[in-house]
Amino acid sequence: MAETIQEPGRLADEGAATLCGRVTRLALSRFRSYRAATLEPEGRLVALVGQNGAGKTNILEALSFLTPGRGLRRATLAEAAFDQGDGGWAVSAVVEGPYDEALLGTGIDGGDPDVRSRQCRIDRVSVGSATAFADHVRVVWLTPAMDGLFLGSAGERRRFLDRLVLAVDAEHGSRVNALERSLRSRNRLLEDHAPDPAWLDAVEHETAELAVAVAAARAEAVRRLAGLIAATKDPASPFPWALLALDGTLEAGVLERPALAVEDDYRTVLRDNRHRDRAAGRTTIGPHLTDLLAVHGPSGAPAERCSTGQQKALLIGLVLAHARLVAEMAGFTPVVLLDEVAAHLDPERRGALYDALEALGAQVWMTGADPHAFAGLGGRADLFTVAAGTVTRA
16 A cells, blocks of 8 residues: 555545545446447546536446445436446446556346346456445535435435445445344334344344444544534635534434443333334434534524525535545545536636635546536646537547
């Protein structure tokens, strides 16, 4: 491992250089609107320009599949397939990261949709899941669907929160999924008015263990992110800083008390609430109900009460701060995906965004329908023209 790179997932030593993680070649096969396409960006800023519906977001989605989970659209594997193919698709990328150059590949085979599973390879060798990709690349994104984050449901903000955590802790998604399965098992047992007490105790033991692990990862990530924001906030920036907090009993507990003590308390809560949860048909207390709270730092107003423009700027500032946190903790910058992020910014904020992206030191992939929106980049960006099923260097 390079001298300045620590083990991925650990905080970089102060003063250590941060590598720029980047994709130098992206190839799509039977993916979304592309029968086949290849891009080879040379710089750190990449702009994809084309009409609405041309397939720009599909390229960003392909990059997002270099992480665990369902990508930036939360699509099923079958939904990502080219509509004139056999249902299979593949995405491969040559990435530069802490281990020099690596070839990452993922996709599904065609054929029977009931037996398809996502395959992942590093340098053509199969790995268990996309979690292994985290040693080579991290990816964060901002899409138009996230614009209503602060006005949406707690579930939407919880998914956003877990994506933030996943970018710095590649195992977090597996723990969240395991917790959901454990909660479903408990709920099914409670449907029986005379469940086996030993079996219910065992399920609640597992549930508490997973719940505290999920809560601890969230609490630590938000604590670090809030600390970075406080240390780097710029009152003159058009992208204001956010004050962050978690509304969750377990998340609060793990910051103040030993994890084992919080686990024991939560098992007691689960046991005491069995009748209540049976009546409700669900587990009524736990990290599956946690909410992420945000405040517009300069004004002190809750994010949900801010104007649409303030919320957009606050979200951009939050994603940029998160990208810096990922770089600190991983030792190399993430690949940043920004879908139509500049379309509704005034020229001053658009220019400030491009300056902030360049200062970030990360590879950034941006999309836009209007080529004039990228005029402020000058010669700083690789420009690609996207049309129906094709990508060409502009």
